[in-house]
Amino acid sequence: MTPNPDAALCDALAADLQAARFRSEALRAAWGVEADDAIGRSLRAPALRGLGDRGDALATLGRLLVLGVPQARTAVDAALPRLTAAGLQALGLAEIVGATGAAETVEPRAIVRPQSYLDTSPDGRMGTGEWWFASDLDEIALGGGALAEDHVLGVGGASLTLAGLQLPTTAGRVLDLGTGCGIQALRARRYASSVVATDLSERALAFTRLNALLNRVERVETRGGSLFEPVAGETFDRVVSNPPFVITPRAQGVPDYEYRDGGLVGDALVERVVSEVGAHLEPGGVAQLLGNWETRDGVAGLDRVRSWVQASPVPLDAWIVERELLDPIQYAEMWIRDGGTAPGSERHDALLDAWLDDFAVRGVTAVGFGYVLVRRATGAPTLARYERVPQPIASEGGLGAHLALALAAHDRLSGMDDAALAAATLKTAADVTEARHHLPGIGDPQVIELRQGAGFGRALQVDPGLAALVGACDGELAVGPLIAAIADLLEVDGAALRDDLLPRVRDLLVDGFLAFA
Template identity: 65%
Template sequence: MLPEPDPARCRDLADDLRSAGYTAEALRSGWGDAADDAIARGLRAPADRALGGRADAVAVLGRLFMLGMPQPAASVTLALPRTGVDGLVRLGLAEVDGDDVRPLAVVRPQSYADASADGGSSWWIASDLDEAALGGPLPEDHVLGVGGASLTLAALQLPTPARRGLDIGAGCGIQALRARRSVDHVVATDISERALAFTRLNALLNGVDGIEVRLGSLFEPVTGERFDRVVSNPPFVITPRVADVPAYEYRDGGMEGDDVVAAFVRGVGGHLEPGGVAQLLGNWETRAGVPGLERVRGWVEESAVPLDAWVVERESLDPLSYAELWVRDGGTLPGTPGFSRLIDAWLDDFTAREVTEVGFGYLLLRRPAEGEPTLRRFEPLHQSLPGDGLGVHLAEALAAHDRLTALDDEGLAASALVVSPDVTEARHHIPGQEDPTVIELRQGGGFGRALGVDPGLAALVGACDGDLPVGVLIDAIAELLEADAAALRADLLPRVRELTFTGFLRFA
């Protein structure tokens, strides 16, 4: 357990880190792109080798807080003149070992890009030392730092303003910090006192107020309360319920299979205000022949409070690949004692429950502001994402959905649309032939979708410049193609709805 973070010492440390120029960009410049990428794979030596004999503040702090390497106390004092060695010790971030300072935590500079108005944030995020610094498997109360999944969830968060927010399974506090940028007050919960101490520390270190921490599992700490925004990177990793398999607090919710995600989906509706949105990451099993996304659909339908749902499956793994991923994540590598035993435990668990595949993805759940749910979308999107702006894209998609729901086909035909600026068209021809064999629309933002379209839809999209209503354009295209106008409307309008929801088209 970390000591209660002292606000004055956190301010001193923040001032020191700022004065030292301790940023992600400075570190990457100091040890190079290849070494920076190696750190993410648990390899410290390339970065240390690249720093060589450098003794400036960025190099000292990089070795201490990023590589987990002890540093001379005199060098740390020079790098952190306000905080000093004593301040680090009192914050629980380091200990004194003779003439050296030994780190007890990672303090990672994290740049967060955002497509919303102010463009992003730069934070320092403290968390527990990783297995490379520890030299072995992680302790079960390990508090995870910022990884790819947590950055993705931060990017997915809606940027629209809200009054009250809830972060379930706060960990080091990265989601609460991100939520606080658009939410007035955030309650951050976790089953780990240590995780909540890191959340408090990181809020103070980054000068962010309005984050309240509470101890407890899932919705227990907020019984009877409702929120406008809920976010969670829950401990969703499927772990065998076997005595000698480590149950890491940061990833294992203590339930069988994917039950922790199911419990969240079934229970979150009662904690959402009308119009409130919950966003989370999760795993789901394909079990006994029932596809994972269909099981998620069942959880949504079992919610006592009816919910809109948009679930995206980003990838799926077979049981062996899934087991290997998470055994390695805990610091047990092939060839080390216990690796085969842990793999067998995972495979035995999956076999006993007839699991043939595990999906991973994102869930957006919304309590309708009024009436019944109108959005039920469960889709696999197994491709890389184009970059930032996902939160903005989701907010725009929800707004488009609500507007489309209020329009019948006649109303849609009377609407003027424009092509989104990130959309491009590709045409593929067989050599010597005038007409294309494939016409493809590609999206540069959002989920980076690509879809084949026929000449009629391609012509309609190309003509959407906001001047004429969709119905007028379809009638003109029907005349050009010598097609029946009514039949073409019936064919194109449902696809126009889809293109507008997914962001290829926008209302003018």
């Protein structure tokens, strides 16, 4: 069935879901914490056990719309008094089957799940909210097995990561490239005036329109087409994209899933987005996306991404973060499982061979995954940061605010010489702690470490001079006088200490260990 984004029907469904308390916390309480965690591992039996024989609206809708279990029409009509089972069928989200009367059942044709989100402001303040997202039946609802190639994915880990990465600063027009079920478009509307959401899949666009109506989010326009074709000649203040970046063999018998496969060889689709997106940005506009990139013939993936940025017809600032690096076998196994093919079968082995053959042709030895942030420079580019950040992050949902502050600090520092920085007053970020490691019986520490509790969770080894400066930055005295006092305390040359510390202070400001007072 094709989703039917009818405004009146979506409004009725939203009212019924609200009345039934169809929210994440209520469902988690209904079937239990352990069962809720098991759903994240594609197991629905514990949740069904937790609901038992409950017949209230929340239990009926949880079974039908979250777990994908058919329900009696009478129960669905009672749970959705405004919409009714007939309205759910009219929306294309379920189908009424069986003989007319008491024997009729409602079979789900899509899932509708609550999804909480974090709103963050650039000063780090956070608020929470929740959406409902409809998408195609997934492994939980289908009980395992391979997905259809035109499957429209719901809200997954990658989409939540990108939603959390989006800069929370005000923007005008935003492009959501490859919108899927529409989560990035709805997230962007929290700070943007309007959103254009594009996708090659008309089914995905129908889900996006339905989800915007269901959550009463206006000014989201959908357009069909590949990559930048639907917005040819247009520019935007912001571009966000969770593109179909998965590297898939272009071989017979290998499924081509629309939601993850761009139809190009290797990482060519991400290359095209990175190298072409600048032309669709207003000066100073920012694009953020997720991607995979290959380490190929001895050239590291991050270096290849650098070449894509440099290939842009307009100058781009760039901050590229590689979060994971997998060998070809690990990468292939992950995406074969994602498509619903279990290890140990002949089909699994055949698909694994196809992936490894494809990698061998291009000399691929590793595949990276990470975050891409590029900005259309108003002059010569000033930011070119390509780094690996493998450590765990406390909250990816707050990274957007961290990135916004980092960009603001970088821009401010770009206009400051050393004299201006020395005259600035700084303060240590509230999440920064210091650890000192001593050998037994020795008074002076052998290692001094600054640790960041927010942002990227960085840990830096520092010397006594820098540790003293960070500890002294309380928003009262300027950097220059603090360095002079520390030089006297350490009995070292003040000018030499200043020349040593100021470049590192710049890094600490961008990384979020320090902030301008």
